[in-house]
Amino acid sequence: MLMNGRWTSDWHPVQAKDSEGRFVRQQSSFRNWITADGAPGPTGKGGFKAEAGRYRLYVALICPWASRTLIARKLKGLENLIAVTVVNPVLTSQGWGFGGYPGADADPLHGVAHVHQLYSHADDDYTGRATVPVLWDEQTDTIVSNESADIVRMFNTAFVDLVQGRPDLYPADLAADIDALNAEIYDRLNNGVYKAGFASSQAAYDEAVAGVFAMLEQLEVRLTGDWLFGPRFTEADIRLFVTLIRFDAAYHGLFKTNTRRIAEYPRLSSYMARVLRLPGVRETVNLDHIKAGYYSIKALNPTGIVPIGPDHVTQLLESVK
Numbered sequence: 001m002l003m004n005g006r007w008t009s010d011w012h013p014v015q016a017k018d019s020e021g022r023f024v025r026q027q028s029s030f031r032n033w034i035t036a037d038g039a040p041g042p043t044g045k046g047g048f049k050a051e052a053g054r055y056r057l058y059v060a061l062i063c064p065w066a067s068r069t070l071i072a073r074k075l076k077g078l079e080n081l082i083a084v085t086v087v088n089p090v091l092t093s094q095g096w097g098f099g100g101y102p103g104a105d106a107d108p109l110h111g112v113a114h115v116h117q118l119y120s121h122a123d124d125d126y127t128g129r130a131t132v133p134v135l136w137d138e139q140t141d142t143i144v145s146n147e148s149a150d151i152v153r154m155f156n157t158a159f160v161d162l163v164q165g166r167p168d169l170y171p172a173d174l175a176a177d178i179d180a181l182n183a184e185i186y187d188r189l190n191n192g193v194y195k196a197g198f199a200s201s202q203a204a205y206d207e208a209v210a211g212v213f214a215m216l217e218q219l220e221v222r223l224t225g226d227w228l229f230g231p232r233f234t235e236a237d238i239r240l241f242v243t244l245i246r247f248d249a250a251y252h253g254l255f256k257t258n259t260r261r262i263a264e265y266p267r268l269s270s271y272m273a274r275v276l277r278l279p280g281v282r283e284t285v286n287l288d289h290i291k292a293g294y295y296s297i298k299a300l301n302p303t304g305i306v307p308i309g310p311d312h313v314t315q316l317l318e319s320v321k
Contacts (some may be wrong), residue, residue: 001129006169010093011295013198021201022208028147029128032159034135036155047247048137055144057151058115060096060135060316061103061286062293064087064190065148065228066104066243067132070236072155073146074280077163082155087132088114089286089293095130109138111187118143149182181228188215190243197255197300205256213259216268223267226274233278241275244299248310251295254301257290263312276320289319306319 001009018024033041038049057073059066071080087106096115099106107113110121116130118267122143133143135151145151156169170178188211196212199205219228219240227233228240243251248261262268276282295306 001114001127002119003127005124005126007094007114007116013299020193021204024276027174028131028145028150029126029151030122030134030143030146032144034149034154036158036161043146043150046047047140051139052162052164053083054137055081056083056085056138058085058087058118058129058136058138060087060089060132060293061284061289062236064246065131067242067284068148068235068238069133069135069151070284071190071242072169072235072280074284075169075233075278076155076159076166077156078159079280081159081162085095086289089289091293096132099181101289101292101316103289106178109136109141109194116199131158150220152238158233167233169233169238171232171234174229174232174234174262178234178236182239185215185219185239185243187281189213189219193243193247193251193255193257196257197251209259212257216260216262216265220265220267237275241272241281245276245313246290246294248314249287249291253307254297261310262311273316273320276316282317282320285317286312293321311317 010134030044032044032048034043034048034050034055035046036050038047040046057069059070061067068082073079073084085105087098088101088105090101094114097113098104110119112116112118113129115132115134118134118136119126119130131146133148133151134146136142138146147156149244152264192208192212192215193206195208196205197210222228225231228236245260247257248263251257252261262272277287291306295301296304298304
């Protein structure tokens with residue numbers, strides 16, 4: 001991680017833990033917002049006006065949080081407004097790096113080797129982990145945000161005058177219900193798989209796995225229509241999908257969430273296929289990057305061997321091309 005702007009120790013998956021051995025995730029530190037007129041958003045400072053070609057999104061295709069932002073960018077039609085740089089999926093001792101892997105890009109702005117160098121460029125006294133996604137402002141040469149939930153919402157609203165006629169991912173009449181479901185999905189499933197995989201006690205692991213599969217059972221029952229809120233696709237669906245598509249390929253084995261596979265849930269499986277068929281979503285999923293990235297975590301897979309399967313996920317992705 002970075003300490004006062006300098007890289008001090010090898011990357012490790014466990015960011016923090018509590019006294020019971022539960023995995024604790026680091027909070028995002030850059031919380032500014034792009035807005036239509038550059039006014040301040042709900043957090044941070046202002047000055048980030050929605051303009052074409054001004055912003056760049058740094059992502060890892062392995063990362064579900066980063067993939068949320070990629071999907072929102074696609075569904076809101078922002079591809080020609082916001083550039084994307086994809087990092088190397090294989091985590092090194094210095095965390096995320098650039099280039100050196102098929103489909104990974106070099107850093108086009110500063111020519112740095114690692115994402116943590118972007119953080120220290122934006123704040124030479126930064127202390128913390130260097131995570132993705134990173135939303136970068138090329139005009140002021142700094143980080144706008146590294147919080148995926150905020151980025152999804154600013155993509156939903158900030159550029160509506162530049163790209164119209166796109167679906168509202170956070171409609172006002174559903175906002176309270178979306179917030180409530182988001183919180184539950186995040187705690188028990190999105191972050192729940194990580195709490196299982198990075199647990200440092202049996203009790204913490206048992207608790208996390210129970211939460212993961214209770215949430216999956218609840219969602220399987222809920223999905224009687226196309227989406228989580230019936231006919232309307234929302235940001236809650238994005239949150240669910242990014243975990244589902246990684247589950248059988250990574251979390252089931254590597255994170256020991258192996259009670260059941262998503263393939264054994266008929267409604268969740270059909271739902272996952274429907275999301276993949278939405279315009280642009282399939283392009284955000286790279287199974288090779290996902291497996292290469294997760295199975296590069298030495299604390300969980302010291303040999304670095306990447307499994308061949310699962311065939312059913314490969315076949316699903318190929319069927320949507």
